[in-house]
Structures are given as C-alpha cells and as structure tokens.
Amino acid sequence: MSSTPKMTLEQELAAAVAMARACLDDILEAVGRSDRLGALRILRDHRKMDRGLLAAVAGIIGHITDAVDAADEHEGIAYALGQLDEAQGLVQDGAGERIDRALDYLAPPLVCQDCGRQKPDVQVMPDPFTVAIEPESTDHEQMTLCESCATAHFEES
Numbered sequence: 001m002s003s004t005p006k007m008t009l010e011q012e013l014a015a016a017v018a019m020a021r022a023c024l025d026d027i028l029e030a031v032g033r034s035d036r037l038g039a040l041r042i043l044r045d046h047r048k049m050d051r052g053l054l055a056a057v058a059g060i061i062g063h064i065t066d067a068v069d070a071a072d073e074h075e076g077i078a079y080a081l082g083q084l085d086e087a088q089g090l091v092q093d094g095a096g097e098r099i100d101r102a103l104d105y106l107a108p109p110l111v112c113q114d115c116g117r118q119k120p121d122v123q124v125m126p127d128p129f130t131v132a133i134e135p136e137s138t139d140h141e142q143m144t145l146c147e148s149c150a151t152a153h154f155e156e157s
C-alpha cells in the first residue's frame, strides 16, 4: 500500500483496516464454499505457526504493546502492558491451541510410513527418491512421509 501525501496517518490506518475487513469478507465468503478444515487453517495452521490470521492479529497486538511500552512511562503502565501481553497470548495460544485440537480431532495427522510417527507435517507425496532420479516420469509410487523422512529419501537419490 502506498501512502498519498493527502492522507493523515489516521486516515491511512483507517484505509488499511477497511481493506483488511474487505479481505476478511472475501475469506468469509470463500469459507462458505470451501471445506471446513481449510477454513480453520486460514485462522491457524499448526504446520506453519507464523501463517494464519491469528498469528497476524497476535503480531499486531505485540507491536502495539511495544509502542505503548516505548511511549508511555507513567506508573501503572505495567498493568496495561500485562493485559496486552495476555491478550496477545489468548489470541495466539488460547484460541490457536483450541483450533489445533479441533483440527486434530477433525483430521488426525497422518502416520509417516518410514519413522512411524504421527505428525502434522506428514503428507502423501510421490516418492522423493524416484522423483529426484526421474523428474519427468509421471509414474511415481505414492508415499506417506514426514518432512525429515522425505528429505532423507530425496538425499539418498
């Protein structure tokens, strides 16, 4: 977003918030048409914690907390900062962990066929070993692997 000289900072922020709200409306509309798991992962993706809207909102709260901390030195500010920290934690972890649990229940993580562990990063994929050797082939065995076992397969090639 480029800032125009005519806009005050307040107007710029209001415009950014309006854009974010419009994007959220688009997401809401798309959620109505998509699968529920994908919709939950928009909020919180436990495979990539820094993605997801909850992480973004928690990040904004953290930035604002830092700004309040830097700007204000009056006594009692510690109380406000503590409340803001707690708000950030509730968004990031309180809400996030409940969504993780719901996702685990709705779609249990797959079990890696190599290490036998059930982890969120396990995916069904074409055999990384044969893909590395014959990338142009379309006839690869499908494997269920976690990220580290997939990397190990790839490196064996």
Ligand SMILES: [Zn+2]
Pocket (backbone or CB within 6 Å): 112, 113, 114, 115, 116, 117, 145, 146, 147, 148, 149, 150
């Ligand atoms: Zn594995």
